[in-house]
Amino acid sequence: MSLTVELVQHLPDFEALQPDWNELVESMAFPEIFHFWEWNFCYFKHYRTADELFILVVRDQSKKVVSIAPLCIRSMRRLGVRIRVLETIVVNIGDYRNFLTRAGTHRGRVVEAVLDYLRDSAARWDVIDIAQFSSRDSTTAHLATLAQGYPGWNVRVRITTATAVRRLSSPTTAEDVEKVRRLRRKLKDLERRGLQVQIGSADFAKYWPTFCELHRKTWPLSPFHEAVGMAFYDDLKSRPGLKEKLEFSVAEFQGRPVAMHFGFVDRSKLYHYMTVMDREFRNERVGAVLLYVMIQHYQKTLQNFDFMRGMETYKLWFTDDLDISFRLVIHRNASGPAFLYNLGAVTRQYAIDLGFPRAALQLAKGGAAKVRDRLLGSR
Template identity: 20%
Template structure:
């Protein structure tokens, strides 16, 4: 087996179809691990990072594993696009223990390049962090599982009666009736560049306004992220990877959703609605339409992804767990950051007791 480190994405010895086949056999197979996502994101944002992409090849030269990593300006080694991705992992369908050990041997050989490794948003169905912890214990590195986030989801397949009850709830039906009295409601999933083209500006503006209304920054403030979202949609039309849809009232957009179709599920990513609407709940009606879309297209679930916002409680039927970990080569830094983290947790716990109103659930504001 050969492990190679690449600093240029175009030099990696795997094409789009080979990547797709390798990912299809992996334990985790999210859109955030795909060829299109990785290459499009790197094209827009790669100038701010140093590529640290590891490739495993067997004795026949075939690619058997991918570790899509990058170095940030603080010399932290992390997944490519981790600030914008909800589910991440290495792509190693077979011989995971052996290949992961070889990857981390290569990483240790390059330890002059990095100060810390940060692996974010690993689904519990992956065994990655268990392997990494074992490797750290035997190689003088220090492993810390430093965070866990809820990822709520509505399971539809096999849960049809529950889904039907959700759609018939009074609050859900009321949202539709309020807008029906005002005119014609339409819901459209865009299938072509031409169909979507007139709506991009309205979508970006609406998302920025919506995030601003709750004191969050929208990713779409960045021109590069606007280009990334649009090009990802246009380049994956044949695969139907991106789900870009609009909810309109009398021909005027009142809500949008930019998400993905991945693993036979609809993945929630960038929703928004018109904050100027004072009567009715366009966000609630948007979710109703998305659930109906899942039912009509026989999708297994509506995956609300990371962040346990209160509105998700109204619809989710399961909560998955998504973990993050840090790996240190310095014992001093490891213990220092662990102690500071525990102290901060204690402060937050005290504040929540003193000021119950601040006990808000963690939202996915890092990727708005």
């Protein structure tokens, strides 16, 4: 199969890709909501205003799009040196990323074509830093394996996060039976006292301001603290291509929203994306109760319930299935900018491997003990 790679650098060309882009995502073996054009375009528009598009579109001999690498170049400075970092367009608030590849297309061939293009355009970038590439899609394994075969490249691969996923269609899902039983009893108790739960509520606009306010109060790093975050989500949820994929559920106690979820439903999966809970009702476990009701509701129609990043204990009440995401950092061996970019992370990891943080803590404890003993002995 003959493949060609073309570079998309301008916003109008990015906009024109929408139909082909989304058709490609729908054809993937493991599509994710964050792969869709709307997520990438809105993210670039709001969060990447100073960055340069570097989207690679892979076509077969019939000119059909078989893969897209949604990349961009971010410039930064460290110790006064400019460093050009090639990244996926969506980072941080988007949980899954990858080179989007059509099912039935040989992923190894596609990855090789993309890496060849990146090798030939190496004068444009100093470091490739791509993260949250899921183990579910074998494109990740092809990328990690093939990149290490390029002469003069240094490739570092590490696990970034584990993600809990409940297989709703599995008849043998493992769960913490006692914890789930308690939630069931708690739900009945709260319902007797006036709790009402709406799953997949149509009143999204009604609850959105309250959701944002509670999210700001609950999470210091909430994207809703900043105007750019508010603008991004307002833009994203208004896009026609995503409107039917939004999921909003709410638990109200005596007419007051006490727990809410904002996420997505795509094809056969629920993305448990953003949650908030009124802290005054923390002891009532309203957040966990809402989650329990959501799982019971979507058990009937979906195949997977994705708890997203983070290994909070409550997620493992409902499943013991885990997926893994990886980060790949690639750079040329003799690169000053790459050295500066990696210096902090490598130094920290080296110190951890040597046990330095623990050793420093032990030394500090030992020193404090000696000072205490001297003070006590001088009395």
